[in-house]
Amino acid sequence: xxxxxxxxxxxxxxxxxxxxxxxxxxxxxxxxxxxxxxxxxxxxxxxxxxxxxxxxxxxxxxxxxxxxxxxxxxxxxxxxxxxxxxxxxxxxxxxxxxxxxxxxxxxxxxxxxxxxxxxxxxxxxxxxxxxxxxxxxxxxxxxxxxxxxxxxxxxxxxxxxxxxxxxxxxxxxxxxxxxxxxxxxxxxxxxxxxxxxxxxxxxxxxxxxxxxxxxxxxxxxxxxxxxxxxxxxxxxxxxxxxxxxxxxxxxxxxxxxxxxxxxxxxxxxxxxxxxxxxxxxxxxxxxxxxxxxxxxxxxxxxxxxxxxxxxxxxxxxxxxxxxxxxxxxxxxxxxxxxxxxxxxxxxxxxxxxxxxxxxxxxxxxxxxxxxxxxxxxxxxxxxxxxxxxxxx
Numbered sequence: 001x002x003x004x005x006x007x008x009x010x011x012x013x014x015x016x017x018x019x020x021x022x023x024x025x026x027x028x029x030x031x032x033x034x035x036x037x038x039x040x041x042x043x044x045x046x047x048x049x050x051x052x053x054x055x056x057x058x059x060x061x062x063x064x065x066x067x068x069x070x071x072x073x074x075x076x077x078x079x080x081x082x083x084x085x086x087x088x089x090x091x092x093x094x095x096x097x098x099x100x101x102x103x104x105x106x107x108x109x110x111x112x113x114x115x116x117x118x119x120x121x122x123x124x125x126x127x128x129x130x131x132x133x134x135x136x137x138x139x140x141x142x143x144x145x146x147x148x149x150x151x152x153x154x155x156x157x158x159x160x161x162x163x164x165x166x167x168x169x170x171x172x173x174x175x176x177x178x179x180x181x182x183x184x185x186x187x188x189x190x191x192x193x194x195x196x197x198x199x200x201x202x203x204x205x206x207x208x209x210x211x212x213x214x215x216x217x218x219x220x221x222x223x224x225x226x227x228x229x230x231x232x233x234x235x236x237x238x239x240x241x242x243x244x245x246x247x248x249x250x251x252x253x254x255x256x257x258x259x260x261x262x263x264x265x266x267x268x269x270x271x272x273x274x275x276x277x278x279x280x281x282x283x284x285x286x287x288x289x290x291x292x293x294x295x296x297x298x299x300x301x302x303x304x305x306x307x308x309x310x311x312x313x314x315x316x317x318x319x320x321x322x323x324x325x326x327x328x329x330x331x332x333x334x335x336x337x338x339x340x341x342x343x344x345x346x347x348x349x350x351x352x353x354x355x356x357x358x359x360x361x362x363x364x365x366x367x368x369x370x371x372x373x374x375x376x377x378x379x380x381x382x383x384x385x386x387x388x389x390x391x392x
Contacts, residue, residue: 028111031088031173034063034158035098035135036124058094060127062101063162064113065090065172087170090163098138115144119177121151121194122212124158128225128232132201140198147195150180152212153225153232160214167217176219180210183221187245187254187272188238190224205229206345206368208236208244228343228368236333243333246294246326247379248346249277256298258325261317268318269302273386279348281355288352288359289376294326299387315385323381334377344372 038061066089093108095101105113121139123132139145154161162172169175184191190208192200200207211223224236224244236244245251254272261268280291300318337345349367353360363371 027114028066028105028109029114029117030064030066031117031171032065032120032122032162032176033115033118033139034122034124034154034162035127036061036063036158037127037130038094039126059096060098060101061092061094061159062098062105063090063092063159064105065162066109067171086165088172092159098135115142116146118145118149119173120180121149122154122158122161122176123151124154125156125232127158128153128227131230132227132232133230136194136198136201139194145194147193147198149194150177150210151192151194151197152176152180152210152221155211155213155235157214161212161219164214164219165217172219176212176221179219179221185253186222187242187251188222190241190244190250200347201227201230204344204347204349206343206347208241208345211235226337226341226343226345228341228345233341233343236336239329240333240336243329243331244337244346246275246277246330247279247292247334249279251275251277255301256322256325258318258321261314261321267304268300268321269304270298270318270322270385271301273297273299279351281351281359283356283359284376287374287376288356288363288371289378290348290351292330292377292379294330294379294381296322296326296381296383297386298322298383300385300389315388319383319385322383322385326381326383327379330379330381331377334379338373338375338377342368342373344368348372348375 038058043058068085068087068089091105091108093101093104095104102113123135127135139149140147152161161176164172166172166175169178180189180191183189189210192207192209197207197209205227206229207227208224209227210221211225213220222238222241224241225232226234226236242251242254245254251272252275254275255269256272257267257269259267275294275296277295278291278293280293282289282291334346337343344367349360349364349372352363352367
């Protein structure tokens, strides 16, 4: 009898089946999310979408991209759109917080919103200046969202980015996700996913995040948003972003164009094959000194006019010019963060903690406000040209 009861209980354990099944046809898969701050003057004419919370003025606008499966090319059974329908629905909703807006989406969709396929989170400029903490906290906690989802800061409104209709890709989320991967190869973008950004921000409140600018049928990726104490305080240009990557040993590939080593040779473009930066932290009286030794290998990929690069002295001159360019972009990034923004967005404090732990215990409480702005930066660069390409 006991064996029979055990057998019955085992069968009962297998019988429930897919009790938590959610049919894909009843889901609204969101591929991109944008968060904007509603200007104070515009809030006066708005009321909350939640009738129980109507006394609270909406503060945020969330924009989502939802694929229309019947309009996508290559979807089995649909054959693509025969009437030129849009492949995605861009839906915007307002509320007092990202969590509330996500709940209110249920009131406008007959399908259950699903963030399992979200590729990118775009945060608008004004929302970033107001503060990222609430937004990052919500999305980092969300059980469906992948921590590998790309995070970018819009130079403008996130809504304008989400509503872009790319010419070569049907869904903005997938287009932006792929574009970030490719632009990273140029060395002019600080690529960060949600998990990486959250670790930096929850640790120090400071970070460099990718910048995106919307156009009608494309988005422009490049440069960095400078985050200080969870708030956007300014921007780094594309070359300054490259300098920040050199300084933190994160740059692996990229392209630089340098001037002519002499009047007989035109401008030269070199592609970086590899780069390695050694960082040393040393005490310098009552200040801290950082030494950046950058070792780079590069290939010549283009020469704009001039005579062939068949002279070793010309190649040496090009190496010197590339070294000077690397020094310029690296010092430019360090000086801008130190003097203009007064924020250690590169995590240099971690290097002090690793190499000079006793000093770090003395300076950690006022590192950003006092000691980082007074730090010394010594940058050295060494470049080797490995290939000059075929010449005729």
